[in-house]
Amino acid sequence: MTPALDATRQPVRAAAAAFIGTMIEWYDFYIYATAAALVFGELYFPSHDPFISTMASFATFAVGFFARPLGGVIFGHLGDKIGRKKALMTTLMMMGVATVCVGLLPAYSKVGLLAPVLLVLLRVVQGIAVGGEWGGAVLMAAEHAPKGRRTFFASFAQLGSPAGLILSLIAFRAVTSMPHDEFIAWGWRLPFLVSAVLLVVGILIRMGVNESPEFEREKLSKRTVDLPIAEVFRSSGALVAFCIGANTIGIAGVYFTNTFMISYTTQYVGVTKSLILDCLFAVAIIQFLTQPLAALLAEKIGGARFLKLTALCAMISPYPMFILVQSGNMVSMIIGIAIAVVCMASFYSVIAGFVSGVFPVRVRYSAISISYQVCGAIAGGLTPLVGTWLAHKFTGQWWPLAVFYTCLAGISLLSIVVLDALKHRRADAPEALATR
Template structure:
């Protein structure tokens, strides 16, 4: 008698598990990003020139992004072959263990060159884990969703990003209030070691979620493919390229307004580390509130239309952001960064559900992971490096940075427009047409006159 109630709870449970799991994974990823901006340059890449140390530190940050496509390929294949849930349990374990190991890693003064080598290796493991995590979390939430609610439910996986950022900023704000000597010797390690507690929580939550019903139907009918990625390259490579471009501002914008902005404001605007972290914390809360509202609105006006509007707003947003950030005080900086982040986060919240619907269920994990992670390697990994180079090359001028951000948003706008123009090739449109025809046939069978 109680059996039917269990599946009824699964959509909310799957969305919650996607949110908690991605929050933990992004917490791990963001504490590395924050440490890269604040301490890793000095501890693992000591140099007489802070610019060189910062660039070297951000290079290890970029390595994690370059490893993400590999994680997307590996876990995309496993997720399309053996199931979304098993792939997600593995990625969570990998990320948690690698993050704790970073917290235990000796620095350059203790073991010399071995320290940055081990740091890079652990960063690669993190990159592979996140590369496999995102696609599975989006699909577990979206494929459990009630009919017509994929965009909203998939957005819960995206909501883990600002939540993880909030946790990481709280953790680093606490340790940066310490004496600098204590911070650099052991304080920075505490946020990494705390990941062990979050790992246990995440595993327990994910154990309570069933396998994706859409994947289960494919598996039950023996329609899984031996090489899903080969089918992606054979039949959907054009859509993959457009999805890579479409994700650009959603990925690059996060690391521009957070990771790069920490280095920019502390080195070029003269803002204290604690002040910019407080500003980013306030902005992260605004982002956390804005994302579900954006997903709700997108369901009502259409995902493609909403994404084009959000990308257009993102193209304009860096100019007021930099004008306000240059003032160097809390309120203008929060308002300025929040303008850019709300535009970017609105896009980021909706793009997951939109992209996941583009591809067939049999190859969906592989296709969206490849699209997102290749974009992450290029746009996410290089954005802090390009931003740092532009800030150094055009010292005292913010407009090259604003133009760079506008170009990133413009790429997403063009690709979303192209995807919308190719509606007949997308799986979500074909599925919607099939469901409408199927529903009409049922209505006609029940009442031929009403159907006419």
């Protein structure tokens, strides 16, 4: 292949690699989330009270989120100093190895307290890995994108999330059909062990993508900085704060409608595990189809305007969702959850391209990583815990959960409004925000 032909194919290749790589990373992350809702409480945090076991299990799930900012700092620094590609290869290796180790981990009944301790440590490794993954994947796709197509190409990194969710749901739907004793004894481990195959596939695909052309130009011009994260907070602290807020519903919404919804519907609505997994599988397909269409629409009407509209819709969406979910009917539940997910997913598909244009190239990996991952630690990590607490506190009442979801979407809406206003104020800066 000639260099010229290879160069023309690199944008598509980079977008595909971003999609495949993040799909694998999120598959690993989601199977942990599903296992946390279904089995980890029983196996690693045994208790006479299912509420206590579930809370302890979700606490380890939250630990992964709290480790994500550390991953954002570490790999943001590496990505801004030595390159996006090298950082991404490392995060993929870390995630794959940690996930396989979870699948091999003995239960509490076998090794006692060592089991939950090792589970938490592996969860920390997962959190660090995914904390460095997202920013690099977004940038590899966005910085390879043709002129004017940043929003659409960056959305392929976001598309890995629903694809990973679909794979994880397929995997767990298969093993939950096993007899309960076999599922608890060894069946739940299979989705984790399959990650070894996905890891090899991901590495082979990423090896074929060139380094980001924008990073290469920045490196040649010698405009890289010694400590990117310090430069971010020195020059763009306010932007980081509002980018954290802007990501809220895109992150928290996923874990509300998926991870928390599994435990809520099985414990409080009375549906079976297999039924809610089937519902979430159907909704994940809807999300997967929605996101690229949303990115294309956002390119037509403007990113900021589209984000404001979808955040507003997300504020309204939990009320019809809970009304329909309470029925326990599969079709109604799919429609209800899909209403919320379409609004959330449309926002999520566009927010990556929007924030990737906020910061200068020399600190971009660090800036968007820390913004996204701090939000993940707070909004993503705590959402299942807060949801579980509200469901227990207000047993039989869904409206506090709906209000909680509305507040999450409201934070994103307010943050986008402020970021859009700051964009216009900084229009005279040499590296202004991306086109609306």
